[in-house]
Amino acid sequence: QVQLVESGGGVVQPGRSLRLSCAASGFTFSGYGMHWVRQAPGKGLEWVALMWNDGSKQYYADSVKGRFTISRDNSKNTLYLQMDTLRAEDTAVYYCARGLYDSSGYLFHYWGQGTLVTVSS
Amino acid sequence: EIVVTQSPATLSVSPGERATLSCRASQSVSSSLAWYQQKPGQAPRLLIYGASTRATGIPARFSGSGSGTEFTLTISSLQSEDFAVYYCQQYNNWPPFTFGPGTKVDI
Numbered sequence: 118q119v120q121l122v123e124s125g126g127g128v129v130q131p132g133r134s135l136r137l138s139c140a141a142s143g144f145t146f147s148g149y150g151m152h153w154v155r156q157a158p159g160k161g162l163e164w165v166a167l168m169w170n171d172g173s174k175q176y177y178a179d180s181v182k183g184r185f186t187i188s189r190d191n192s193k194n195t196l197y198l199q200m201d202t203l204r205a206e207d208t209a210v211y212y213c214a215r216g217l218y219d220s221s222g223y224l225f226h227y228w229g230q231g232t233l234v235t236v237s238s
Numbered sequence: 239e240i241v242v243t244q245s246p247a248t249l250s251v252s253p254g255e256r257a258t259l260s261c262r263a264s265q266s267v268s269s270s271l272a273w274y275q276q277k278p279g280q281a282p283r284l285l286i287y288g289a290s291t292r293a294t295g296i297p298a299r300f301s302g303s304g305s306g307t308e309f310t311l312t313i314s315s316l317q318s319e320d321f322a323v324y325y326c327q328q329y330n331n332w333p334p335f336t337f338g339p340g341t342k343v344d345i
Contacts, residue, residue, distance in 0.1 A: 161340050162274075162282065162327075164333075219270070219288055221268065221329065225284065225327070226284055
């Protein structure tokens with residue numbers, strides 16, 4: 118069955134960097150667009166970034182553009198999120214999600230359990 | 239950016255009752271709307287996409303309707319496991335993909 122396992126979260130000081138990983142199994146990873154979605158404590162869901170299945174295109178939320186970089190290694194079935202210049206408002210649980218393309222865009226079909234990133238001095 | 243709103247913020251219902259949740263988009267998203275369920279401490283789960291298509295394994299008591307800017311998620315007879323937060327998400331105009339703020343369904 119589809120499994121997505123995030124790792125790499127933790128406590129980091131403002132301005133520092135962190136890299137998240139998402140290990141995928143149970144499906145052909147190279148066949149799917151992959152997303153990062155985050156959820157601040159007690160808040161709703163916010164889409165962060167999308168990378169196409171072949172890595173040829175990436176899209177970002179304005180709140181992270183220029184600071185975060187999504188990437189993937191299809192040979193390792195792994196998605197990454199490089200987070201630089203972190204801010205307190207980046208504190209959240211970060212989920213990776215397998216995209217499902219339907220008619221005009223992507224929805225989020227399968228989700229990992231998430232990894233918590235806390236930005237605090 | 240398309241803004242998605244949901245109402246009510248909280249819906250209090252009893253087991254066995256019908257629950258109706260609303261979602262509105264700031265401009266037409268055609269039928270490109272999904273619904274998710276999230277229980278405390280868990281990841282969201284896809285319920286409905288294309289406004290009305292149930293995802294694999296989702297019970298028939300969950301149904302979605304609407305198009306354009308107005309959408310509804312109906313739970314025909316609430317079970318104890320259905321008490322959760324429900325989010326809608328549009329995927330017609332992107333980026334960004336945008337979610338509503340959620341509706342909490344509680345007892």
